Amino acid sequence: MKKIVWGIWLLATLVLAGYYGWLLLQADDKSELLIGEATHGHFQIELACSSCHTQAFGGGEVLQDACVSCHGDDLAMAHDSHPRKKFTDPRNADLLKVLDARQCISCHTEHQNERTHPMGVTVPEDYCFHCHEDIGERRPSHVELPFDSCASAGCHNFHDNRALYEDFLVANSGGPWVKSVAQLAERNAASRAPLPDLPAPAFDDTALMGKHPQVAADFLASSHAAAGVGCAGCHTGNNDQWLQKPELNQCKTCHAGEVETWLQGKHGMRLAQDLSAMSPSMGRLAFQAHAGDRHQGCTSCHGAHKFDAKTAAVGGCLECHADQHSLAFNDSPHGLLAQQALNNQRPWSEAVTCATCHMPRLVNGDTGIKVDKESVSALGESAIVSVTHNQNLTLRPNEKMIRPVCMSCHSLEFSIDALADESLIQNNFKGKPHQHIESIDWAVKREQR
Amino acid sequence: MKKAVIAAALGVSALVLSGCGEPESKGIDPKVYTDSLFAVMKADRTNYTKLVVKRLGPAGTNVIQPDEHWKDIPNGTLLPAQMFRAGAEAVQEMTDDFTYSLQSIWPINSQNAPKTAMEKEGLEYIAANPGENYYGEEKLGDVTYFTAVYPDVAVSDACTSCHNDHKDSPKTDFKLGEVMGGVVIRVPL
Numbered sequence: 001m002k003k004i005v006w007g008i009w010l011l012a013t014l015v016l017a018g019y020y021g022w023l024l025l026q027a028d029d030k031s032e033l034l035i036g037e038a039t040h041g042h043f044q045i046e047l048a049c050s051s052c053h054t055q056a057f058g059g060g061e062v063l064q065d066a067c068v069s070c071h072g073d074d075l076a077m078a079h080d081s082h083p084r085k086k087f088t089d090p091r092n093a094d095l096l097k098v099l100d101a102r103q104c105i106s107c108h109t110e111h112q113n114e115r116t117h118p119m120g121v122t123v124p125e126d127y128c129f130h131c132h133e134d135i136g137e138r139r140p141s142h143v144e145l146p147f148d149s150c151a152s153a154g155c156h157n158f159h160d161n162r163a164l165y166e167d168f169l170v171a172n173s174g175g176p177w178v179k180s181v182a183q184l185a186e187r188n189a190a191s192r193a194p195l196p197d198l199p200a201p202a203f204d205d206t207a208l209m210g211k212h213p214q215v216a217a218d219f220l221a222s223s224h225a226a227a228g229v230g231c232a233g234c235h236t237g238n239n240d241q242w243l244q245k246p247e248l249n250q251c252k253t254c255h256a257g258e259v260e261t262w263l264q265g266k267h268g269m270r271l272a273q274d275l276s277a278m279s280p281s282m283g284r285l286a287f288q289a290h291a292g293d294r295h296q297g298c299t300s301c302h303g304a305h306k307f308d309a310k311t312a313a314v315g316g317c318l319e320c321h322a323d324q325h326s327l328a329f330n331d332s333p334h335g336l337l338a339q340q341a342l343n344n345q346r347p348w349s350e351a352v353t354c355a356t357c358h359m360p361r362l363v364n365g366d367t368g369i370k371v372d373k374e375s376v377s378a379l380g381e382s383a384i385v386s387v388t389h390n391q392n393l394t395l396r397p398n399e400k401m402i403r404p405v406c407m408s409c410h411s412l413e414f415s416i417d418a419l420a421d422e423s424l425i426q427n428n429f430k431g432k433p434h435q436h437i438e439s440i441d442w443a444v445k446r447e448q449r
Numbered sequence: 450m451k452k453a454v455i456a457a458a459l460g461v462s463a464l465v466l467s468g469c470g471e472p473e474s475k476g477i478d479p480k481v482y483t484d485s486l487f488a489v490m491k492a493d494r495t496n497y498t499k500l501v502v503k504r505l506g507p508a509g510t511n512v513i514q515p516d517e518h519w520k521d522i523p524n525g526t527l528l529p530a531q532m533f534r535a536g537a538e539a540v541q542e543m544t545d546d547f548t549y550s551l552q553s554i555w556p557i558n559s560q561n562a563p564k565t566a567m568e569k570e571g572l573e574y575i576a577a578n579p580g581e582n583y584y585g586e587e588k589l590g591d592v593t594y595f596t597a598v599y600p601d602v603a604v605s606d607a608c609t610s611c612h613n614d615h616k617d618s619p620k621t622d623f624k625l626g627e628v629m630g631g632v633v634i635r636v637p638l
Contacts (some may be wrong), residue, residue: 079518079520079521085538085541085542086538088538088541088548089537089541089548089550090548090589090590090592090594090635090637091550091564091565091568091589091633091635092564093589093590094564094589096590097590131560134559138559138617162521165518167517167518168518168521368521446616447616449616
């Protein structure tokens with residue numbers, strides 16, 4: 001009897017060990033190993049375990065390196081207000097016992113979605129208090145403020161304060177809530193880049209276009225045709241053979257920056273980790289029912305052969321996105337400007353589209369620089385204007401959008417108020433903010449002291 | 450036979466132990482170490498303030514703009530205190546053998562006020578005893594440190610005018626040559 005029990009135990013152990021060993025080393029679907037639902041930021045790649053767990057052994061430093069390898073450049077560009085190096089001096093030993101700000105995961109613990117606050121924060125929202133509890137002694141205006149309001153009321157961010165720091169508030173105080181509609185600077189990144197090495201013409205373009213008249217009509221009206229890029233430019237695969245469906249590799253021959261930034265955002269991050277392409281059916285937002293299986297790639301927004309940036313800038317988005325903010329766009333003040341520009345009633349440079357805010361033009365890739373024609377021309381010949389395809393770059397916290405986007409047309413004060421008003425965001429900025437964030441008033445008052 | 454073995458063992462032990470009587474090789478005295486580090490820091494800090502900020506800033510040829518938010522200004526450059534801190538942060542990425550920071554009992558940024566009891570005592574000592582340094586030992590976390598505090602003196606009117614005019618400065622009557630704060634250097638023991 002004893003032998004049978006031991007036999008069953010041994011067999012069960014071997015089966016379990018074998019199953020989990022297979023899961024760990026061989027299985028494509030490792031979802032059973034997940035210890036909890038991933039956050040909004042990472043759920044798309046939660047099954048690409050090695051993106052973050054880069055080594056089988058090792059402690060927090062392994063994870064820290066993984067965080068920095070994806071987010072380090074953004075933090076540097078954001079002039080991170082709380083970089084790790086501010087906390088490494090031993091004089092901070094007591095503070096670090098409460099909150100070890102040297103490690104990203106102290107505040108951003110993954111797989112804990114049920115206790116994750118906005119911005120992927122997994123500590124109680126009064127975290128500023130631990131180091132700044134005496135702020136009222138130097139800022140009487142702050143005395144009665146709730147401890148969890150520092151980073152949630154539109155006044156401060158932990159990392160990116162480029163649009164919120166005191167001197168910036170003072171320097172950009174005043175002014176009408178909306179100036180004239182700005183003219184955005186023209187893109188010039190492609191014309192500044194060295195000429196790409198395109199595949200040599202290897203196909204009979206005339207015969208191909210004769211077979212596909214609609215494709216030919218779309219192509220001949222496109223900027224590809226205007227630039228002299230023929231069928232082979234995109235449709236050449238390995239060994240110079242015809243490639244029916246060109247992919248990222250073909251596009252990035254000429255559009256390296258666009259592909260690189262696209263892979264960093266929500267549309268391309270799965271492909272960047274060698275997972276299947278993202279589609280709305282995998283998403284957590286509200287999408288059009290018919291769009292569930294639209295796998296994301298360059299042509300899902302730009303359309304094969306037409307490659308019309310104007311269509312991509314609004315139509316491309318609304319083809320899939322059906323949340324309240326997206327559905328309210330066409331009827332919003334920004335949507336009307338976009339419509340007028342599409343109808344040739346105003347120049348395209350004045351159109352405010354989904355992409356104007358979510359995939360903005362950037363000067364030298366920097367989200368801190370304004371991109372209206374006047375500001376860019378003041379920078380001289382060295383300014384390179386490109387379109388980031390990382391929709392996430394300026395999305396959260398939304399104050400990141402103020403400098404490269406909002407302030408081209410709006411005052412800083414209005415921009416801060418509008419972005420702090422959740423109902424205004426939902427109706428796509430139709431109306432005025434319902435509340436006023438007093439940070440500029442306080443900063444100006446202190447300056448006049 | 451037994452006696453011979455014991456005698457041999459004692460002989461070997463005596464031979465081995467005889468090495469223990471030699472004078473221990475001594476490392477550098479922590480005080481000499483921190484004094485030397487401070488000399489380099491003070492020289493660089495004074496030179497940056499006088500030869501760069503004063504000479505090329507608004508008080509000189511006005512081609513650079515020293516500003517707290519220097520990264521946000523095309524010709525912006527670090528304030529002397531930020532330059533000093535940037536050095537301390539760069540050093541921390543290279544070695545754990547020592548750390549240093551610039552602090553004051555009259556800081557513009559309250560995060561640069563003394564935090565530990567020894568920092569407070571040291572900064573008050575050097576302010577009350579111009580020309581003298583302060584040395585001690587303290588335990589932070591699980592580590593004991595040799596802690597030295599050196600006076601940071603106003604070497605240029607760029608120091609005094611900026612601090613005296615700053616809206617967050619708790620003291621507005623600094624004079625040239627006065628102690629404005631202190632450099633705290635720590636060596637883990």
